[in-house]
C-alpha cells in the first residue's frame with residue numbers, strides 16, 4: 169500500500185492484518201529520514217529525532233540575556249550567559265522528506281508529531297496543512313486532503329525565539345514523527361480511554377470509552393475486544409459489543425489482575441477491532457494500560473492501589489545531556505534504571521509536556537510521573553516565553569497533554585504550572601480553576617497540582633486552596649504553619665532541595681551555607697553543603713517526609729544536571745549547565761546520589777565514603793570525611809587508626825521557628841549541620857595522610873555488618889572502561905554508555921586527572937556523544953575527544969542498522985595508554 173522513497177522505516181504495531189494486504193489496515197510509518205537546513209539553501213541528511221543545536225559550538229553570545237531573575241529574588245538586571253545552554257538553538261530550521269502513498273481513496277492520513285521545537289508549520293506538497301506553537305506539545309495534522317497518489321513531499325518549518333526559555337529547550341524535530349493511515353471511520357487513540365473503575369479482591373473493573381473519528385452520528389457497527397497479558401502473552405477474548413452511534417462507553421473485567429506499581433510494573437494490552445454493520449473490519453487499535461488506582465485524601469495521603477506511600481521523586485528537564493533533546497529510548501531507560509536504583513519512584517516532567525517515549529519507559533519500568541505543562545501563564549518569566557502564547561494556546565496544550573497521555577498508568581497526576589507569577593492574584597486563581605477543571609473533564613481519574621513558590625500569597629488569593637494537590641516548591645519551614653490553612657489537609661513537596669554540587673570537586677575548608685564557594689571557579693563543593701537562597705539541603709526534606717504525616721512526597725530539583733540555568737554561576741562564563749543534579753550531565757552519580765539512596769532504597773545497602781583520598785599537599789590538614797549509609801553507625805579508620813564511631817542522631821527534628829520575614833530561606837549553616845547529623849555520618853576533623861580510609865558499619869545491636877575503603881591513588885597505570893551494556897539491538901538507535909576512567913595499579917581512580925581522551929569507534933556502530941560532567945567545559949559533545957573531568961568521562965556509542973561488533977578504542981596519548989571494548993549488535 170505504501171512505499172517510502174527515502175528509506176523511512178515501515179512498521180505497523182497496531183494491526184493484526186498483514187501489511188499491504190487490505191485497504192482497511194492501520195499503518196504507522198516512523199518518518200526517520202529527513203533533509204535539514206538552517207537557511208533552506210544548504211541541506212544535510214539527518215535522522216529524526218534530531219536536535220540541530222547540540223553540536224554547538226558553545227558560545228556565550230547565544231541567547232545572552234540581560235535580566236533580573238525575579239524567581240531568584242533579583243532586583244537588578246545583569247548579563248546571564250549560558251542561561252539556555254549557550255548553544256545555537258535560536259532561529260529558523262527546515263526539514264523536508266518524501267513518502268510515497270499508493271492508496272489514497274477512502275483513507276484518512278495524518279502526521280503525528282510528538283513535539284517539534286518550536287512553532288512548527290507543516291506543509292504537504294507545498295500547501296500549509298497545519299501548525300502548532302508550543303514546542304513540547306504532541307499534535308496531529310490531518311493531511312487527508314493534501315496528499316496525492318504517489319510521491320508526497322512533507323516540509324516542516326520551525327522557529328525558536330531568543331529569550332524564550334529558562335533552560336536549554338533544544339531545536340528541531342527532536343521527537344518522532346509518524347505517518348498514520350487508517351480507514352475514514354477509525355478508532356482514535358487520543359479519544360479512547362481505558363481506566364480502572366474499581367479494584368476488588370480478585371477482579372478489577374475497567375472502563376473503556378471511545379469516540380470514533382470520521383463516523384456519522386448514526387454509525388452502526390461492532391467493537392471486538394481482547395485482552396493480552398503482556399508478561400505471559402496470554403490473550404483472552406472479551407467478546408464483541410454492538411455500537412450505535414459514534415460513542416462507546418463500556419467496560420470489561422480483569423480477573424486476578426496483576427496491579428501496576430513502581431515495584432510491579434505489570435501491563436496489559438487491550439486489542440480493539442472495529443467493524444461496520446456488515447462485519448467488514450474498519451480498524452484495529454491496541455492500547456497498553458495498567459490496572460491501578462490512585463487517590464489522595466487528608467487521612468491516608470497519596471494512595472496507589474489503596475496503599476499509602478510518599479513519593480520519592482525527582483524533577484527532570486527534558487534534555488538527555490550530551491544527546492541534547494533528541495529523544496532516545498536507551499538513554500531514557502538508563503536514566504530511569506539509575507533513578508530506581510537510588511530508590512526513586514517518581515519523576516516530574518519539569519516544566520513541560522513529556523515525550524511518549526519517556527512515558528512508555530516509565531510505564532514498563534515502573535516510575536510514577538507528575539506530567540507538567542507550563543512554566544508561565546500570562547505573566548512572563550522570559551521576554552518571549554510561553555506567555556506570548558498562553559491565551560490562545562493553553563487550553564489546546566492541556567487538552568493535548570491529557571488526551572495523548574491519559575492511558576499511561578505511570579502518570580499519577582497532572583501539573584498545570586510551575587511557580588506561576590499569578591499565584592498571588594484572583595485572576596491567577598480563576599485560571600488555575602479553569603485549567604484544573606479542563607484536566608478533570610478530560611480525565612476524571614487523576615488529581616491536578618502545580619508548584620507554588622509564594623505560598624503565603626497563594627493562600628491569600630485562594631490559589632492554593634483550589635488545587636486538588638497543593639504543591640510547595642521549597643520553603644519547608646512554612647509547611648507546619650500552612651497546613652492549617654489548607655483545606656486539603658495534605659501537601660506535596662513539588663520541588664525540593666536545589667542543593668548544588670560538582671562531581672568530584674571538594675573545597676576546603678568545608679563551608680556550609682548559601683553557595684559560599686560560588687564566584688570562584690565555576691564549580692560547587694561535592695561535600696553537599698551548598699544550597700541557594702530559596703532552597704536547602706536534602707535533610708530538611710527527608711525530615712519533612714519522615715516526620716510530618718500530612719506530606720505526600722517530594723520531587724528533588726533535579727535528578728540530573730541539565731543544559732542551561734548554571735545557578736549559582738548564572739553570570740559566570742563559561743558555565744553553561746546546571747549544578748543541581750544528583751547525577752551529573754554525563755549521568756555519573758555525584759556523592760549526593762548515595763545520600764538519597766541511603767534513605768530511599770530499602771532493598772539494598774549503601775555505604776559510601778567521601779571525599780576521595782588523594783590529596784598531595786594536604787598532608788596533616790583537616791580533610792573532613794562523610795559517610796552516606798543506611799546503617800546506623802560507622803567507625804572510621806585512617807591507615808588503621810580509629811577516628812571514632814559515629815552514630816546517626818535520630819532525635820534531630822526540623823525546627824519551624826515561626827515564619828521568616830523574607831521568603832528566602834532562613835536556614836542557618838549551624839541548623840543545616842545539625843540536620844545533617846540525622847542522615848550523614850561525619851568526621852569533621854580528620855587530618856589527611858595518604859593511604860587507606862576505611863569504614864566499618866554496625867547495625868543497631870552493635871554487630872559488624874559492612875565494610876568499605878578508599879585508597880590514595882598512585883601513578884596512572886591504565887584506562888578503565890565500563891560499558892553499561894555489551895549487547896545492543898540493531899536499527900533502533902540503541903546506545904551503550906561507556907564510562908572511561910584513569911586508574912592506578914590498584915584500580916583507584918586518579919580523582920583529579922584531566923587527561924585528554926581520544927575515541928575511535930568502528931564496526932557495527934558509530935560514535936554518538938561524549939561528556940565529562942564539567943559544567944564549564946566548552947568542548948563539543950559530538951567530537952570524539954574530550955578531557956577527563958575529575959578522572960572520568962562517558963562515551964555514548966550507537967548501534968547501526970546491521971548485526972556485528974562495535975569496536976571502541978579510547979586513548980590517552982599523553983601517557984601512551986589505550987583500552988578497547990567490543991559491543992555486540994544483534
Ligand code: GAL
Nearest residue numbers: 239586587641663666700725
Ligand atoms: C525553581 C524553579 C526551577 C529552577 C529551580 C532552581 O524555583 O521552579 O525551574 O529554576 O528553582 O533552584
